[in-house]
Every structure is written in C-alpha cells, then in structure tokens.
Amino acid sequence: MKKLIIVGAGVSGLSAGVYAARNGFDVTIFEKHIIPGGLSTSWKRKGYLFEGGMHWLTGSSEKLFLNKVWREVGALKENNPVFYRDPFYVLKSGGKELCLYRDVDRLEEELLRYAPEDKRAIRRLCDDIRLFKGVHMIVDDIPFLKTKNPVHPGIFELLRMAIVIFRLPFLVQQSYIDYLSKFKNKDIRHLLATVIGTRYNALSFVYTLASFASGDCGYPAGGSLRLTRNMADTFENLGGKIEYRREVSKIVVEGGKASGVVVNDEFVPSDAVIVTEDMRKAVETLFDVQLNRRWLSVLRRHVITEQNMFVCLGVKADLRKYPRGIVFPLEKTLCAGGLEFNELRINNYAEYENHSPEGCTSVTCLLLGNSYAYWKQVKEDGTYKQKKQQLADDVISELEKHMPEIKDAVEVIDVATPLTYERYCNTYEGSWMTVWRPGGRAINAPIKSLSVKNLYFAGQRTIMPGGLPIAVVSGRKAVQYLCRDNNVMFRSAE
Incomplete structure (x- = not known):
C-alpha cells in the first residue's frame, strides 16, 4: 500500500481520493478550509443557506456515463x-x-410568441440547440490502462456527435455577444445574456x-454542501483521511521525483502527490523546481479567468410566488466591480428545503465578469x-422595484467577491472557470507531470473551460495514471 498525498479537498481532490483509496492506496488529503468542496461550496449565515458554487450539475442525467462517475x-x-x-x-x-424553457420546441414557441419579429434568429438558435443536443462530455480511460471494465466511447456515440462538425468552427469563432446581437427584441437579449458569462464564445x-434541452443539468437537493459531503463520507468510509486547516505550502521534489509536501512547516513524506489546488496558481507557488516550460507557457498565456461577485440576501418574507430563476432587466445600468450590468440574474430558494427559516427566503444574485x-x-x-x-445596497435597491416584499425585510446580507474565493479556495484570481474566448483554442494541461515523476494534477484547469464535470473526471484520470505507473489494476467501483 503506497502512500499518496492529495492537495485540496475540492471535487477533483475528493474524486481522486475515492478512486485511489478504492485501488488500495493509503491516501491523505490536506485541505486549508474547514469543510470539503473547494469551489463547489455553500455557506450559512444566521439560519440562511447560500449556494455559492453549483447552480446545476452536468452529468445529473442517468442517460450519461458521467452520471455513473458521480455515483x-x-x-x-x-x-x-x-x-x-x-x-x-x-x-x-x-x-x-x-420563459427560458428546457424543451427546445416549447422554447421556440415561447420566443416566437414574444417576438415574432425575431423569427429568423429564433429559428437559428433552436436549430443550433437541436443540433448540439446529442453532444456531451466524453469519459474514457487513459491508454494502456489495466482494468476489468474498460470505458471507451463507442463508434455510434461518436458518430451521433460528429454531425456538429460543420457548425462547430463558426460558433467557436463567434462571440456570445455577437450571437445575441442578431435578436432585435431587447428582452430576449436580456434573458439569453444570463445563461453564462458574456466573454465566452457562442459555442x-x-x-x-x-x-438543458437534453434532460441534463439538474440541481441535487442540498446543493454543493451535501454533494461534496457525500463524496467526503465515501472517501473516509474507504479508509481515506482528510486533514482540515492544513494548507500545503510546498511540493517537495528530490532527484526528479515528488517525495512529499510541506504542511505547516512540517515535511510529510509520500510515494506520490496529486495536486488539485488550482493548477494556474499551484505551478507558481508550490514548487521550487522548474516544471515543463512549454505547457506552463501555454497555461499562463491562455488561462483567462471567469470571476463572479455574489450578493446573498436573507429575506424575512416568503417569496414562493416568484420563479426559482428570475431575470430582471434594468432601466439604468448597474455599476459593480468596475463592470456594467443591464440585467440581474436572481436565484430564489423559497421552495428549497433547509435554505432559510420558516416563512423566509434565501436570495442570491450572480454578477459575472473580470472584476x-x-x-x-x-x-x-x-x-x-x-x-x-x-x-449590496445597489442590488437591494433594484430588487425592491421588482419584488416589493423585500423592502425593509432583508435581515442578512453577505457579499462574496473574487477575493473571497481566492482566500478560502486558493483559486487563481478567485475564479472558478476558464473563459473560452471567441477564436481561442481549448487548451488541455497534462494530468501526469512531464518533468517530475510521481506527480499528478487534477482540477477544473486541466481541460478548458473547466467546471464540475472536468473536476470529477480529472480526479479519476489522475488515479488511472497513478495505477498505470504502479502496475495496479484500476477499479472504478466495488
């Protein structure tokens, strides 16, 4: 049983921990925070739970193999x-x-009813959605892995997704904003502008x-806290150990091999290390040795961070009459974090259990951009x-115009900025994804170190643009490399 140290108890660290423990490694995860989850996080304030990480889960659909990985x-x-x-x-x-419906036929009907003058742009959007409905994240095994249950995409699965090949380059080159500019109706532009950050490409x-249209991207009850707590429980039940309030300050490399880590000025030896702290930051702060220069240069040049400002309100009022996800167009531009916003995207948790005291509501407002x-x-x-x-005052002032119930009813205010996420999650520039720009290429960073033996990486930076599915799959792949290098038969489940 070889000793493995994992840096960080986020989704990728917990994923790696589960698979490594299941395959016979003696695993310890060091985590600077007091809870697991990393960027997939929530927090409580005076009886209110604010979901600060996951707003939908890619791979929640049982039709996808990714769902099997989550399980x-x-x-x-x-x-x-x-x-x-x-x-x-x-x-x-x-x-x-x-309404932004999941079903593409219903969405098309809704948009045409609202803005018949945009018939051509609406048809184009809905045709694009139908075209890409069958596209999903591929999960496969690394080459030359010994495993009893190999996972590789089938030819028919690949052929079903190949139909997008002619539309793909155009959407990669076009910006999200340019795509939306084809709509004459400003309300449609407001609604569609809230789906993701506006700096991304149209794809x-x-x-x-x-x-959404394929039936994926649901929200698991309990959100980030329960999902990552489930992962931590699974890991610990397999014999793994998580040491909280223990921040790794250095990866020790001796003779070209990772030999352990320094935690609180103490050297902790190991046979291998998996770094799941934000790769863009880890390569700058955790190593005394020079890692592979080529991919480091690519990483530094192409990682453009997506950041968010997060306004959380505990409202002493029952807001069930409002939708769970709301977009409010603004008459006057909201200036926040040096950026300008023309609409507010609101998540209303009135109907979610255990998110607020009886008769009250947790409300969050997400403002994306480079702040x-x-x-x-x-x-x-x-x-x-x-x-x-x-x-917070500016957001509350705008919300009072649309939700008069909150006037004088806000009893908890909590604002998270990129510095908040940087402080608690050690993430580069406080970001949780990488912006895939119009015309930019989607870069992949190596999960197995090219210059240091027994060193592996996992996390949302390994494959652009990142997010929860990349985090969980990269943890799985890091352990596959670990198993292959140690001549261990990889087991994905009991």
Missing part, C-alpha cells in the same frame, strides 16, 4: 435527489413574462442550452468593505 465517487445518493427546474429562468419586464452558450483587479485595488486602498456594502 462512483458517492456524490449522488438517495439523500440528494435531482430536481430539474423548468423554466430555467423567467424574465419579468413591464408586467410580461418570458459555450449553445452547448449549455443544448445540455478581480477592481476588488484587489479597493482592498489595498482600504475601501473594500465599503464597496461591498455599496454593491
């Missing part, structure tokens, strides 16, 4: 059944409603809507808390 690592169990909210968002404007947008430099500056000039309060 193998223990993330999905009987205690967190998946809910599929539909419509996903509802735009409320001037007494009218416009990222279409693929997300196609995933790290702004918050870094106000932190340095001493106005950080003031700016956070101003952001």
Whole structure:
C-alpha cells in the first residue's frame, strides 16, 4: 500500500481520493478550509443557506456515463435527489413574462410568441440547440490502462456527435455577444445574456442550452454542501483521511521525483502527490523546481479567468410566488466591480428545503465578469468593505422595484467577491472557470507531470473551460495514471 498525498479537498481532490483509496492506496488529503468542496461550496449565515458554487450539475442525467462517475465517487445518493427546474429562468419586464424553457420546441414557441419579429434568429438558435443536443462530455480511460471494465466511447456515440462538425468552427469563432446581437427584441437579449458569462464564445452558450434541452443539468437537493459531503463520507468510509486547516505550502521534489509536501512547516513524506489546488496558481507557488516550460507557457498565456461577485440576501418574507430563476432587466445600468450590468440574474430558494427559516427566503444574485483587479485595488486602498456594502445596497435597491416584499425585510446580507474565493479556495484570481474566448483554442494541461515523476494534477484547469464535470473526471484520470505507473489494476467501483 503506497502512500499518496492529495492537495485540496475540492471535487477533483475528493474524486481522486475515492478512486485511489478504492485501488488500495493509503491516501491523505490536506485541505486549508474547514469543510470539503473547494469551489463547489455553500455557506450559512444566521439560519440562511447560500449556494455559492453549483447552480446545476452536468452529468445529473442517468442517460450519461458521467452520471455513473458521480455515483462512483458517492456524490449522488438517495439523500440528494435531482430536481430539474423548468423554466430555467423567467424574465419579468413591464408586467410580461418570458420563459427560458428546457424543451427546445416549447422554447421556440415561447420566443416566437414574444417576438415574432425575431423569427429568423429564433429559428437559428433552436436549430443550433437541436443540433448540439446529442453532444456531451466524453469519459474514457487513459491508454494502456489495466482494468476489468474498460470505458471507451463507442463508434455510434461518436458518430451521433460528429454531425456538429460543420457548425462547430463558426460558433467557436463567434462571440456570445455577437450571437445575441442578431435578436432585435431587447428582452430576449436580456434573458439569453444570463445563461453564462458574456466573454465566452457562442459555442459555450449553445452547448449549455443544448445540455438543458437534453434532460441534463439538474440541481441535487442540498446543493454543493451535501454533494461534496457525500463524496467526503465515501472517501473516509474507504479508509481515506482528510486533514482540515492544513494548507500545503510546498511540493517537495528530490532527484526528479515528488517525495512529499510541506504542511505547516512540517515535511510529510509520500510515494506520490496529486495536486488539485488550482493548477494556474499551484505551478507558481508550490514548487521550487522548474516544471515543463512549454505547457506552463501555454497555461499562463491562455488561462483567462471567469470571476463572479455574489450578493446573498436573507429575506424575512416568503417569496414562493416568484420563479426559482428570475431575470430582471434594468432601466439604468448597474455599476459593480468596475463592470456594467443591464440585467440581474436572481436565484430564489423559497421552495428549497433547509435554505432559510420558516416563512423566509434565501436570495442570491450572480454578477459575472473580470472584476478581480477592481476588488484587489479597493482592498489595498482600504475601501473594500465599503464597496461591498455599496454593491449590496445597489442590488437591494433594484430588487425592491421588482419584488416589493423585500423592502425593509432583508435581515442578512453577505457579499462574496473574487477575493473571497481566492482566500478560502486558493483559486487563481478567485475564479472558478476558464473563459473560452471567441477564436481561442481549448487548451488541455497534462494530468501526469512531464518533468517530475510521481506527480499528478487534477482540477477544473486541466481541460478548458473547466467546471464540475472536468473536476470529477480529472480526479479519476489522475488515479488511472497513478495505477498505470504502479502496475495496479484500476477499479472504478466495488
């Protein structure tokens, strides 16, 4: 039984931990925070639970092999059944409603009813969604792996996805904003602009809507906390150990091999190390030796971070009459974090169990964009808390216009910025994904180190643009490399 150390108890670290423990390794995970989950996180304030990480789970559909991976690592169990909210968002404007339905036929009918003048753009969007409905993340085994149950995509699975090949280059080259500009109706633009961050290419947008339409991307009950707690329980039941409040400050490399880590000035030896801390940050801070220069250069050049400002409100009012996902167009641009926003995307948790005291509601507002430099500056000039309060006040002021019940009813305010995520999750620039820009190439970083033996990486940075599915699959792949290098037969489940 060889000793393995994993840096970080996020989704990728827990995934790697489960698979490594299942395959006979003696595994310890070191985590700087007091809870597991990393960027897939939630937090409680005075009886309110604020979901700060997962808003939908790719791979929640049992039709996908990715769903099997989530179940193998223990993330999905009987205690967190998946809910599929539909419509996903509802735009409320001037007494009218416009719904973003999951079903593409119903969505097309809704958009045509609302804006017949946009018939051509609506048809194009819905045709794109139908085209990409069969596209999903491929899960396969690494080459030359010994396993009793090999996993490789079948020829028919690949052929079903090959039909997108002629439309794919156009959507990769076009920006999300340019794609939306084809719609004349501003309410449709407001609604569609809230699906993902606006700096992405059009493919990222279409693929997300196609995933909704395919029956995927539900929300497991209990959200991030329960999902990652399930994974941690599965890992510990397999004999793995998680040491919290134990931040790794250095990966020790001796003779070209990873030989352990330094934690709180203490050297902890091991036979192998899997780094699941944000790769973009880890390569700059955890190593004294120079790693492979070529892929480091690619990583530094192409990782453009997606960041968010997150306004959380505990409201002493029952807001069940409002949709679970709401988009409010703004009459006046909201300035926040050095950015401008023309709509608010709101998540309303009134109908979710254990998210708030009886008769009350947890409400969150997500503002995406490149705001790290702004918050870094106000932190340095001493106005950080003031700016956070101003952001909360501005959001509340806008919401009162649309949800009068919240006036004088907000009893908890909590604002997270990119600095918050940087502080608790050690993530580069406080980000949780990598922006796949128009015309940019989707880079992959090596999971097995090219220059240091017994060193592996996992996490959302390994495959662009990242997210939860990349995190869980990269943990699985890191252990497959570990098993192959140690001549161990890989077992995915008991």
